[in-house]
């Protein structure tokens with residue numbers, strides 16, 4: 001598990017880094033929004049710890065940017081006690097959890113582990129939406145009790161939509177996901193895969209539906225909710 005700590009206070013960053021390393025995480029640390037953007041663009045982190053007051057910008061702005069770009073990595077926000085009230089509202093912008101400074105290290109570790117266990121988190125072994133269960137390690141998809149065999153591109157699309165269930169996944173994000181698999185990705189490739197996937201889900205009685213958000217992307221919703 002690889003974590004990114006975005007924190008400008010050296011002492012806090014060092015304490016976090018050493019405690020999380022001892023807990024078995026690979027930890028990268030940056031102190032500027034600019035460096036965080038660079039790190040996030042090249043490394044697939046499993047979780048991010050984000051301080052809100054950074055020397056070159058606001059952590060919440062960075063978080064909004066990440067979510068706008070379709071980065072669904074779990075984020076634990078750190079915030080100063082006197083800023084909690086104004087900040088909590090802003091956490092809808094996409095934080096998964098937050099901690100008020102000063103905090104106990106045991107609390108940080110517990111929260112990070114909890115984030116990684118969440119279905120939408122990177123570690124979620126089995127994703128569930130409606131009557132679909134997706135074992136992300138065995139790549140096994142079930143609708144109710146029945147196994148659904150999917151080509152890997154359709155499987156990758158379904159996984160990504162399930163990780164972000166209820167939220168729109170931009171088409172460009174899915175293209176990024178699939179580029180490594182299919183080098184000859186045409187502009188129509190994603191819609192075609194989604195079309196096939198949608199039909200298979202319908203034929204097998206899945207209770208979730210894939211909606212197209214025209215000009216933006218796709219959204220997995222529980223049709224029976």
Ligand code: CA
Pocket residue numbers: 007008009051052053054
């Ligand atoms: Ca700070």
